[in-house]
Amino acid sequence: MRVVLNGEAVETDAATLEALLEARGFGGKTVATAVNGDFVPAGLRGATQVQDGDRVEVLAPMQGG
Amino acid sequence: MREFYGVALDTPLMLGTAQYPSPAVLAESFQRSGASVATVSLRREQGAGQDFWQLIRDLGVHVLPNTAGCHTVKEAVTTAHMAREVFGTKWIKLEVIGEEDTLQPDVFGLVEAARVLAEDGFEVFPYTTEDLVVAGKLLDAGCEVLMPWGAPIGSGLGLNNLFGLRAMRAHFPDVPLVIDAGLGLPSQAAQAMELGYDAILLNTAVAKAGDPAMMAEGFARALEAGRLAFDAGPMEPRDMAAPSTPVIGKAFLE
Numbered sequence: 065m066r067v068v069l070n071g072e073a074v075e076t077d078a079a080t081l082e083a084l085l086e087a088r089g090f091g092g093k094t095v096a097t098a099v100n101g102d103f104v105p106a107g108l109r110g111a112t113q114v115q116d117g118d119r120v121e122v123l124a125p126m127q128g129g
Numbered sequence: 130m131r132e133f134y135g136v137a138l139d140t141p142l143m144l145g146t147a148q149y150p151s152p153a154v155l156a157e158s159f160q161r162s163g164a165s166v167a168t169v170s171l172r173r174e175q176g177a178g179q180d181f182w183q184l185i186r187d188l189g190v191h192v193l194p195n196t197a198g199c200h201t202v203k204e205a206v207t208t209a210h211m212a213r214e215v216f217g218t219k220w221i222k223l224e225v226i227g228e229e230d231t232l233q234p235d236v237f238g239l240v241e242a243a244r245v246l247a248e249d250g251f252e253v254f255p256y257t258t259e260d261l262v263v264a265g266k267l268l269d270a271g272c273e274v275l276m277p278w279g280a281p282i283g284s285g286l287g288l289n290n291l292f293g294l295r296a297m298r299a300h301f302p303d304v305p306l307v308i309d310a311g312l313g314l315p316s317q318a319a320q321a322m323e324l325g326y327d328a329i330l331l332n333t334a335v336a337k338a339g340d341p342a343m344m345a346e347g348f349a350r351a352l353e354a355g356r357l358a359f360d361a362g363p364m365e366p367r368d369m370a371a372p373s374t375p376v377i378g379k380a381f382l383e
Contacts, residue, residue, distance in 0.1 A: 070173040070174070070175075071173070090174065093174065093178070093179055094178070094179060094182055094215055095174050095178070095215065096171060096210075096211030096212070096214050096215045097211075098207060098211060101203070101207065102207065103207050103210040103211055103214075105210075105214060106214060121173065122173065122174050123171040123172060123173060123174060123211055123215070124171065124172065124173075124174035124177075124178025124179065124181075124182070124215070125169055125170075125171065125178050125179075125181050125182035125185065125215060125216065126169065126170045126171060126172035126177075126178055126181060127145075127146045127147035127148070127149075127169070127170065127181065128145060128146060128147055128168050128169045128170025128194070128195045128197055129145030129146075129147045129148075129168055129170075129195070129197065129282070129283075129310075129330075129332030129333065
């Protein structure tokens with residue numbers, strides 16, 4: 065299936081958000097996640113199914129004013 | 130000194146972390162100024178986020194995540210939730226931007242988002258205008274700090290509405306007030322403190338200075354000067370001259 069990860073279309077067979085993060089190299093990193101515009105707490109990533117066409121945002125600490 | 134959600138800050142300087150020439154200069158700016166709060170944001174992870182977060186943690190200051198760039202209540206609320214998880218703080222600098230040229234807050238969305246977040250346990254630092262009615266509604270929504278702009282973000286124009294800012298201080302004597310955005314020079318920061326404000330939040334004026342760390346120290350000293358002036362109780366200005374040297378006892382030398 066295909067999802068949009070941080071604005072880029074990617075092919076994945078990851079069943080859950082947690083698996084998707086692991087597969088894309090975000091495992092163990094300090095990030096926050098949202099799927100289709102809704103926040104997904106870290107504790108729910110394993111239970112969050114990834115669906116074809118999902119928009120996934122993976123955000124990290126960044127400079128800000 | 131007024132506290133920010135129960136936190137007494139060591140210094141009245143909240144410093145942004147964007148636009149510095151290097152991470153080392155960022156760190157030096159914090160060290161030389163003694164800034165007590167660092168503002169940060171969340172952006173799509175492209176590899177640099179982890180090192181940056183370590184750098185910020187090493188500063189040993191309070192972290193204030195923002196919702197910069199958010200234009201809707203939904204975006205801002207979602208960003209706040211993500212920030213709370215990543216940064217491990219209930220503090221959120223709430224920005225709901227309403228206008229692109231001035232980056233002026235959408236105060237209607239701001240009040241709505243503030244209410245949602247306060248009810249959810251966030252400690253909201255709303256980026257607002259000096260409008261007293263909006264300020265009152267933000268307090269009603271659960272905010273315990275107000276952050277009126279001095280001037281548009283990144284403009285360096287200073288305190289654009291002295292009357293409005295003075296009125297805000299007088300109107301909310303118990304509320305911690307922070308001038309957020311628009312300052313370009315330490316003299317403007319001193320002026321904010323002379324008005325009785327509790328802190329300032331800066332980024333561009335320091336980060337874009339020729340020597341950011343030196344400018345950060347300049348701001349820190351100005352804040353100290355302004356606070357001393359306010360605490361000391363300034364004289365009342367007057368239109369006519371009043372001789373300071375005693376007139377009595379002056380020699381007759383015609």
